[in-house]
Amino acid sequence: MSPQRPGGGPRSDAPEETLTLGTPVPGARPDSERPSGNTQEDTSRVGAIASPPPGRVLAERYTVLDVLGHGGFGLVISAYDVRLNRRVALKLLRPVWSLESDDADQVRLLREAQAMARLNHPNVVHVYDSGRLEDESVFIAMEYVEGRTLLQWLRQQPRPWREVLRAFLEAGRGLAAAHDAGLVHRDFKPENVLVGEDGRVRVTDFGLAQAAHGSGTDDAPEAAPLPRTWTEPLTESGKVVGTPRYMAPEQLQGRAVDARTDLYGFCVALYEGLYGVRPFAGDTFGAILDARVAERVIPPPPDSEVPAWVARAVLRGLKADPLQRPASMRELLLELEDDPEQRRRARLRAAVLAGGGVLLLVTAVWGWLRQEAPASPCVGMEGRLAGVWDARLRERLQEVMAQTGLPQASDTFGRAAGLLDAYAAGWVKQRAEACEQARQEWAEQPHRLAALREYCLERRRGQLGALTELLVKEPDPKLVGGAVQAVQSLPPLSDCADARLLTAQVPPPEDPEVRARVEAFQLKEDRLEALHRAGRYKEGLAFAEALRPEVKSLGYPPLQGKFLYWHAMHLDGAGDYRGAESLLREVLVLAAQGRDAMLESRAWSFLVTEVGARQARYAEALWLELPLLAAAERLGDDQHLAVALETLGTVRWMTGEHERSREYYERALALLEKASAPESLDRANLLNNLGNVLMDQGQHAEAREHFERALAIKQRLLGDEHPSIAVTLNNLGIIHEELGEYALAQAHHERALAMRRKTLGPEHPMVASSLTNLGDVLLARGHLEEALEHHQRALALKQQTLGAGHPSVATSYASLGEVLAALEQHGRAREHFEHALALRERMQGADPTEAAEVSALLGRTLVRLGRWDEAARHLQRVRDTGERVEASDPRLLALARFGLGELHLARRQPTLAMPLLERSLEHLPVRVRAEAWWTLARALWDGGTERPRAVELATRAREHYRQAGNERKLALVSQWLLSHSGSNASGPRQADGAGAR
Known part of the structure; x- marks a missing residue:
C-alpha cells in the first residue's frame, strides 16, 4: 500500500414616463404625443390606490418600509426581506391598475422580472424574486440600491465629460450583457439607470424588454430558452411602447427592434449627458420622427470640451439606418474607450519602460503625467473593485451558496468571503501605495518599478474579478466544496511589492496595438485561471481549446506560454498527465523566448511533477533536477524555491530515497514559514508530505503528528468537507x-x-x-x-x-x-x-x-x-x-x-x-x-520447546484478529488453540527450552 499525493449636466425637461403610442398609419403621422403620466385620468388612477402601509408583510417575507416612487406601470417600495436579512426594492402592479390594458402591464412586469433574473452582471440591477401576492398583485423583488438615477446624478452638479462618459460606459456594459443574453431593453434612458453610493452604475427597468430579433453580435453566446411570455405579443397590433425622446426611428415606426435600437437610445442619452442638450428638436411625435429619419442633429455647444473622437462615435450611433450604426453595443463601447490621449500616454510609458536607464526622460514624462492627473488620483481605490468584489457580490455569493442547500454552505461562505475581503483590502492598500509611489517625482525606487507594480496589481484585480464572477454565477455544489481553496490559490499580492519578482516578470508590450490585443486576451486568460481554481477542469479544457487559435494568432510568446501553462494545469486536473507534459515542454520554449523567468521556474516544477510523480518515469524526472533548481535559484524567490524543493522531495520519496526526500521537504517548509503565513495550505501540504516520509521510515507516531497538524490547518481554512x-x-x-x-x-x-x-x-x-x-x-x-x-x-x-x-x-x-x-x-x-x-x-x-x-x-x-x-x-x-x-x-x-x-x-x-x-x-x-x-x-509447538509461549503468541494473534474484525483468521487461530492448549502445553522439553534461553 502506498500513500497518495499527491462636459456639464444636461439642460433637459422633467423625466418622461414610458409611453404606449399608436403606430402611425402609412402616409400619416400623429401630431402630438400623449404622456401617460400627465393626463388627469392617469393622475387620478395612480392617486386612487393607496400603497401598502409600513409594517405590512407581503408574500410572507417582505415587510413594507417606505414608498420609493411610482410610475406609469407600478409602485416601487422599499421592504425588508426577513428570510435573507436584507433590504430590497419591491415593484408592485395591482390588477386594478391594468384593467384598461387587458393585463398587459402585469405581463410586462413579469417580463421585467424574467429578463433581469436571467442577467448576472455588476452593471445590471439584480432581481431576487418575483410572483403574485394574495390579492393577485404582481411583484418583483430587486436589489435595493442606495443612490440616485443617472439623470439625478447628472443634474446634481456639473461633471467633466470624462466622468460622464465613464458612467455611460458602465451602463453600456450592462446593456451589452442583456444583448448577450438575447434581450433588448427597448426603454433605455437616464431614469432607468441607477448610480449607487458606491459609484457603480446599474441598468434597471427591463419591463419593456423583449427577445431580440437579432442581437447585433455575431459572437454572442447561445441564450437559454425564453419563457412563454417572451414570445407572446406584448401589445396589440398597431401599438408601440417606449419613451419617444430616446426611441430609434424603427421603434417609433413600430418596426422590429434589435440591439442596435438600444444602442440608438443609449447614444441619445449620452449626447444629452455630454452636451446638456437634446440631439434632435421636436415637441410632437411627428417632429421627433422627422428629425431622426432626416438625421438633423442639433450641433453641440461651441464651448464644449468633448473631443471629436467621442462625438464621431456618438453620431454613428444616431444613424437612422440601423445597418449604419455600430453592429453591437460592445463595438460602440470599444470606440468610446479608444481614447487617443490614453494611447499617446501608453506609448510614452512604453518608451519609458523600454529605456529604463534614461532617468531624465522618465522624470520628465512622469512629471507631465502628474500635471495631467487629478489632484488626488490615489484616493478611493476601493471604487476600482466595484463589480470585482463589493457588497453586492458578497451578498450574491451568500445567496448562490445558500441556494445549493448544502449544510456546509453557510460556513464555506463565511470562510470564502472573509478571505476575499482580506484580499480586496490588501489590494486597495497596495494600489494606493503604488499610485502614490508613481506620483512622487523623486521616489527612492525608479519609476519603471512603480509602473510595473501598478501593472501587477491591475492583473491581480482582473484575476480576482474572474474568480468572483465565476463564484457568483449560479448555485453550484462543487463550487461550495472548492470556493475556499480557489480563493486561497489567488496569486499573492506580495509579489507586486517585491522588486526582484517585478523585474523578473515580463513587462507589457511596447507596441500599443499589440498591448491592446494582449490586454483584451488577458481577460479570457483570467477566466481560464479561475476555472482551474474552481476545479472546473472539463469546462476549462473546452474553453482552452476554443482559445488556442486566437492565442496563436497573437504571436506573443509570453502570453502564449502562460496560456499553455494553464491549459496544462487543466489537463493535469482532469487526469491527462501525458497531455499536460507535452504542453509544458512547449511552455518552457515560450518562457525562454519571452524571457519570463517566473513562468520558467513554475513550468520546470510542474514538468517534474508530471514526469515523476504522475507518470513514474523517475529516472527521467531526476535528470530534470538540475534545470529545475537552477531556474528557481535564478529567480531568487523563496516561495518558488520552496515549490521546486517540494517537487523534488516528492520524486525522491517515490524512489525510496527517504533521507534525501526529508531534507528537501524540511528545507521547503523552512522557506515557506519564512515567506508566508503559518496557516497556509502550502504549509499543510508540506506537513502531509513529511508525514509520508516518516511513515515509510516506520516512524508512525511522528508521521501521525504531521498528518494531524496538516489536517487541522486544512479544516480551519477549508472546513470539514473540502476535497483537499x-x-x-x-x-x-x-x-x-x-x-x-x-x-x-x-x-x-x-x-x-x-x-x-x-x-x-x-x-x-x-x-x-x-x-x-x-x-x-x-x-x-x-x-x-x-x-x-x-x-x-x-x-x-x-x-x-x-x-x-x-x-x-x-x-x-x-x-x-x-x-x-x-x-x-x-x-x-x-x-x-x-x-x-x-x-x-x-x-x-x-x-x-x-x-x-x-x-x-x-x-x-x-x-x-x-x-x-x-x-x-x-x-x-x-x-x-x-x-x-x-x-x-x-x-x-x-x-x-x-x-x-x-x-x-x-x-x-x-x-x-x-x-x-x-x-x-x-x-x-x-x-x-x-x-x-x-x-x-506453530514453530515453537512443532519444535517441542516453549509450548506455553506458543499458546501465548497464538492467543495474542487471536486477540488481534478479534479487534480487527477478521472472522476468518479468528476462527482458524481459535481452532488451533482448542487443539493445542491444556495438558499438551507442557512437555519434557519445556525445561530444556527454558534453560537454553
Whole structure:
C-alpha cells in the first residue's frame, strides 16, 4: 500500500414616463404625443390606490418600509426581506391598475422580472424574486440600491465629460450583457439607470424588454430558452411602447427592434449627458420622427470640451439606418474607450519602460503625467473593485451558496468571503501605495518599478474579478466544496511589492496595438485561471481549446506560454498527465523566448511533477533536477524555491530515497514559514508530505503528528468537507492501519473515497488510490470478497486512466494477489504477484524495495504451493536487498526473514524457522505481525520447546484478529488453540527450552 499525493449636466425637461403610442398609419403621422403620466385620468388612477402601509408583510417575507416612487406601470417600495436579512426594492402592479390594458402591464412586469433574473452582471440591477401576492398583485423583488438615477446624478452638479462618459460606459456594459443574453431593453434612458453610493452604475427597468430579433453580435453566446411570455405579443397590433425622446426611428415606426435600437437610445442619452442638450428638436411625435429619419442633429455647444473622437462615435450611433450604426453595443463601447490621449500616454510609458536607464526622460514624462492627473488620483481605490468584489457580490455569493442547500454552505461562505475581503483590502492598500509611489517625482525606487507594480496589481484585480464572477454565477455544489481553496490559490499580492519578482516578470508590450490585443486576451486568460481554481477542469479544457487559435494568432510568446501553462494545469486536473507534459515542454520554449523567468521556474516544477510523480518515469524526472533548481535559484524567490524543493522531495520519496526526500521537504517548509503565513495550505501540504516520509521510515507516531497538524490547518481554512481533506484523511487511514486500528482506518478511507468521487468524478486516478487503500483495510479485516471487488475496480480504473505500465497498476496486482492468497487461491495469487513483479522490475529509477516487497509476497505464495526451491530463491533476493537498506528501513529484511521462516516450517524444520521468525518480529509491519506471531507459535509447538509461549503468541494473534474484525483468521487461530492448549502445553522439553534461553 502506498500513500497518495499527491462636459456639464444636461439642460433637459422633467423625466418622461414610458409611453404606449399608436403606430402611425402609412402616409400619416400623429401630431402630438400623449404622456401617460400627465393626463388627469392617469393622475387620478395612480392617486386612487393607496400603497401598502409600513409594517405590512407581503408574500410572507417582505415587510413594507417606505414608498420609493411610482410610475406609469407600478409602485416601487422599499421592504425588508426577513428570510435573507436584507433590504430590497419591491415593484408592485395591482390588477386594478391594468384593467384598461387587458393585463398587459402585469405581463410586462413579469417580463421585467424574467429578463433581469436571467442577467448576472455588476452593471445590471439584480432581481431576487418575483410572483403574485394574495390579492393577485404582481411583484418583483430587486436589489435595493442606495443612490440616485443617472439623470439625478447628472443634474446634481456639473461633471467633466470624462466622468460622464465613464458612467455611460458602465451602463453600456450592462446593456451589452442583456444583448448577450438575447434581450433588448427597448426603454433605455437616464431614469432607468441607477448610480449607487458606491459609484457603480446599474441598468434597471427591463419591463419593456423583449427577445431580440437579432442581437447585433455575431459572437454572442447561445441564450437559454425564453419563457412563454417572451414570445407572446406584448401589445396589440398597431401599438408601440417606449419613451419617444430616446426611441430609434424603427421603434417609433413600430418596426422590429434589435440591439442596435438600444444602442440608438443609449447614444441619445449620452449626447444629452455630454452636451446638456437634446440631439434632435421636436415637441410632437411627428417632429421627433422627422428629425431622426432626416438625421438633423442639433450641433453641440461651441464651448464644449468633448473631443471629436467621442462625438464621431456618438453620431454613428444616431444613424437612422440601423445597418449604419455600430453592429453591437460592445463595438460602440470599444470606440468610446479608444481614447487617443490614453494611447499617446501608453506609448510614452512604453518608451519609458523600454529605456529604463534614461532617468531624465522618465522624470520628465512622469512629471507631465502628474500635471495631467487629478489632484488626488490615489484616493478611493476601493471604487476600482466595484463589480470585482463589493457588497453586492458578497451578498450574491451568500445567496448562490445558500441556494445549493448544502449544510456546509453557510460556513464555506463565511470562510470564502472573509478571505476575499482580506484580499480586496490588501489590494486597495497596495494600489494606493503604488499610485502614490508613481506620483512622487523623486521616489527612492525608479519609476519603471512603480509602473510595473501598478501593472501587477491591475492583473491581480482582473484575476480576482474572474474568480468572483465565476463564484457568483449560479448555485453550484462543487463550487461550495472548492470556493475556499480557489480563493486561497489567488496569486499573492506580495509579489507586486517585491522588486526582484517585478523585474523578473515580463513587462507589457511596447507596441500599443499589440498591448491592446494582449490586454483584451488577458481577460479570457483570467477566466481560464479561475476555472482551474474552481476545479472546473472539463469546462476549462473546452474553453482552452476554443482559445488556442486566437492565442496563436497573437504571436506573443509570453502570453502564449502562460496560456499553455494553464491549459496544462487543466489537463493535469482532469487526469491527462501525458497531455499536460507535452504542453509544458512547449511552455518552457515560450518562457525562454519571452524571457519570463517566473513562468520558467513554475513550468520546470510542474514538468517534474508530471514526469515523476504522475507518470513514474523517475529516472527521467531526476535528470530534470538540475534545470529545475537552477531556474528557481535564478529567480531568487523563496516561495518558488520552496515549490521546486517540494517537487523534488516528492520524486525522491517515490524512489525510496527517504533521507534525501526529508531534507528537501524540511528545507521547503523552512522557506515557506519564512515567506508566508503559518496557516497556509502550502504549509499543510508540506506537513502531509513529511508525514509520508516518516511513515515509510516506520516512524508512525511522528508521521501521525504531521498528518494531524496538516489536517487541522486544512479544516480551519477549508472546513470539514473540502476535497483537499481527502489527501490527509487517506494518509491518516494508512497510519491507523499500520498501527492496527483498522476500524478507524476504514472510516478514514471511506470518507476520502466519498469526497473524491463527489469532487473529482468516479473515474479519477485518485479514486482508484482510495479504492486500493480501502481494499487493503478490508483484507486486514477479513472481508475478502469486498476487498477483492475494491481492488478489481481500482485495477481497471488505473489501467484506464494511467496506463497498463504505471507503478500504481503493479500495486493493484500485488494487492489482488494478497486477497487471492487469503482466499487460498494460491495459483491465481502467484500469477498476480509475477505480473506485479515484472512491472516493478521494468521501471527505471524506481525504489528497489518495492520490487523486493512483491518478491516477498511471491515467495510466501510459492511456499504454500510447495515450490520450495523457487520460493527460497525469491526470498533470498529479498534478504539481500533488505540487508543493503537495513540502516534506513529495516522492514524489508524483517519480511525476508518471516518468509524464510515460513519456508523452513513448511519443510518441517521448526528449529531453523524459530530464530528467523523471532528476529523478524521487531520490525515487521503491524498488519503482518499477527501472522508472524501465529507462525512462530506453530514453530515453537512443532519444535517441542516453549509450548506455553506458543499458546501465548497464538492467543495474542487471536486477540488481534478479534479487534480487527477478521472472522476468518479468528476462527482458524481459535481452532488451533482448542487443539493445542491444556495438558499438551507442557512437555519434557519445556525445561530444556527454558534453560537454553
